[in-house]
Amino acid sequence: MKIFFTNETKKLDRFTIENEPIKSIDLMERAASSVTFEIISRWKRNTPVVVFAGPGNNGGDALAVSRMLIEEGYTLDIYLFNPLQKLSQDCLKNRDRLQTIEGLKFSKSVKPSDSTNTFPHNGSHFTEITNEFIPPTLTKGTLVIDGLFGSGLSKPLSGGFGSVVQYINSSDATVVSIDLPSGLFGENNTENIPRNIVQADLTITFQYPKLAFMFAENEQFTGEWKIVDIGIHPDIIEQTETKYYYIEPDEAARMIMKRSRFVSKHNVGHTLLIAGSKGMMGAAVLAAKAALHTGAGLVSVLSAACGEKILQTSVPEALFIADEQDSHISDIVLNRSYSAIAVGPGLGRHEETARAFYKLLGQIKRPIVLDADALNLLAGHTELIENLPKNTILTPHHLEFDRLFGKNDTSYERLNKAREMAIRYHIIIVLKGANTAIITPKGDVLFNSSGNAGMATAGSGDTLTGMITGLLAQGYHPIPAAILGVFLHGMAGDLAAEKDSQEYITARDIISQIGQAYKKLHNYRV
Numbered sequence: 001m002k003i004f005f006t007n008e009t010k011k012l013d014r015f016t017i018e019n020e021p022i023k024s025i026d027l028m029e030r031a032a033s034s035v036t037f038e039i040i041s042r043w044k045r046n047t048p049v050v051v052f053a054g055p056g057n058n059g060g061d062a063l064a065v066s067r068m069l070i071e072e073g074y075t076l077d078i079y080l081f082n083p084l085q086k087l088s089q090d091c092l093k094n095r096d097r098l099q100t101i102e103g104l105k106f107s108k109s110v111k112p113s114d115s116t117n118t119f120p121h122n123g124s125h126f127t128e129i130t131n132e133f134i135p136p137t138l139t140k141g142t143l144v145i146d147g148l149f150g151s152g153l154s155k156p157l158s159g160g161f162g163s164v165v166q167y168i169n170s171s172d173a174t175v176v177s178i179d180l181p182s183g184l185f186g187e188n189n190t191e192n193i194p195r196n197i198v199q200a201d202l203t204i205t206f207q208y209p210k211l212a213f214m215f216a217e218n219e220q221f222t223g224e225w226k227i228v229d230i231g232i233h234p235d236i237i238e239q240t241e242t243k244y245y246y247i248e249p250d251e252a253a254r255m256i257m258k259r260s261r262f263v264s265k266h267n268v269g270h271t272l273l274i275a276g277s278k279g280m281m282g283a284a285v286l287a288a289k290a291a292l293h294t295g296a297g298l299v300s301v302l303s304a305a306c307g308e309k310i311l312q313t314s315v316p317e318a319l320f321i322a323d324e325q326d327s328h329i330s331d332i333v334l335n336r337s338y339s340a341i342a343v344g345p346g347l348g349r350h351e352e353t354a355r356a357f358y359k360l361l362g363q364i365k366r367p368i369v370l371d372a373d374a375l376n377l378l379a380g381h382t383e384l385i386e387n388l389p390k391n392t393i394l395t396p397h398h399l400e401f402d403r404l405f406g407k408n409d410t411s412y413e414r415l416n417k418a419r420e421m422a423i424r425y426h427i428i429i430v431l432k433g434a435n436t437a438i439i440t441p442k443g444d445v446l447f448n449s450s451g452n453a454g455m456a457t458a459g460s461g462d463t464l465t466g467m468i469t470g471l472l473a474q475g476y477h478p479i480p481a482a483i484l485g486v487f488l489h490g491m492a493g494d495l496a497a498e499k500d501s502q503e504y505i506t507a508r509d510i511i512s513q514i515g516q517a518y519k520k521l522h523n524y525r526v
Contacts, residue, residue: 006186032064060091062147138171265297269339269473283346290466340472344374450490454502
């Protein structure tokens with residue numbers, strides 16, 4: 001699924017309107033229907049609802065949703081903010097449609113003499129705000145629908161609108177935002193004013209996710225978010241270029257390579273994991289198990305001698321290559337050809353290990369996977385990064401990334417830096433997080449849609465390294481290996497959480513569900 005910048009929204013809508021064809025008010029009606037369906041599927045009809053609508057098309061969406069909810073039997077208190085007495089054409093049409101509802105109480109403006117700040121129990125009430133505003137009481141049981149501003153916002157909210165947002169955020173009400181939380185920019189919020197951004201519990205967004213949804217610091221504003229299809233014309237989606245994508249199950253499923261019935265273990269690759277040291281052999285064990293369960297035919301682990309018994313007992317299917325040193329790796333000799341190599345899980349940063357690693361990088365000519373301590377050993381060595389084989393896969397979390405490429409203040413800044421580094425060094429960066437981003441050497445960014453917070457557990461990254469390397473060994477190109485590995489990893493985590501709970505799962509539970517994740521993806525191909 002493509003992710004478009006919010007400045008493309010009008011272009012997508014306009015093409016749909018002209019080529020479906022459909023009237024703009026009817027496209028708004030379609031969007032409002034999707035939002036209404038989501039609301040009625042979650043909240044009972046006796047839930048008190050307060051709607052805050054702005055003067056633009058986001059406000060028009062909110063007014064259309066209001067009308068539909070009233071028709072479904074909900075009681076609403078609706079506020080349309082129109083201080084300049086200038087509404088967008090479709091917002092105006094939806095205001096007029098609301099006024100035709102029988103029994104709806106309507107007033108032009110709120111004034112201290114004729115307003116009430118309690119929810120009306122004797123029917124829905126519509127108020128158009130042109131001057132003073134006395135806010136309604138928002139209790140814990142109130143559902144607020146935020147339709148103040150959407151993707152057309154170009155500067156931070158301030159003044160009266162900023163105050164309204166702060167009032168909503170100070171309440172205990174549950175908040176649903178339409179398309180975007182009001183005040184949030186769709187991409188870069190570095191210069192935004194956080195206190196003037198609605199803190200939604202649920203954001204119902206149209207057609208595609210917004211880039212801002214992928215950044216950890218914006219979770220406080222978006223809450224849970226859900227995409228609803230409003231029927232944007234497929235031709236304009238296909239024609240409009242983007243560098244940002246959101247990987248869904250069917251897209252990941254299409255990447256799975258079919259195995260020949262006559263395949264042998266040698267045909268599906270020999271993985272070498274250079275991993276583990278005294279006290280950190282678990283990382284090597286997890287990576288080895290993950291590589292095997294992802295489909296690698298053979299897995300060898302080169303590690304400190306102390307790990308031989310641990311590895312051979314925990315993963316009897318794997319081969320073990322013992323270093324001369326008992327506690328750490330001191331030399332890396334490639335005495336045979338391997339289909340794929342990964343370095344890093346539990347490696348440690350001993351001086352001898354570092355020297356052996358740097359020597360290895362001088363010999364490698366094919367893409368490898370670098371994780372954990374391999375990334376830490378690379379930090380500060382630009383000349384080594386410059387000489388990495390093209391399409392080498394780096395799998396840093398945000399701290400490892402900043403050690404490698406410099407401090408970043410925001411996720412947006414870090415993502416841009418990752419794109420710059422991937423292009424400059426012709427590498428693939430797997431920037432791990434809630435929506436892990438796979439950044440390609442062309443600067444494309446593919447965000448993962450699978451996974452959950454329970455995967456923030458020791459060994460989860462080692463498991464991912466093993467999975468990606470196992471796919472590389474089977475002959476996957478590095479880019480689909482990274483994408484599919486990340487997606488399978490997340491889906492296995494989701495299945496593990498579904499089986500037990502997010503709090504319960506460990507890296508071993510993720511590995512135990514790799515097979516089920518494959519089966520689930522295979523079903524998308526039927």
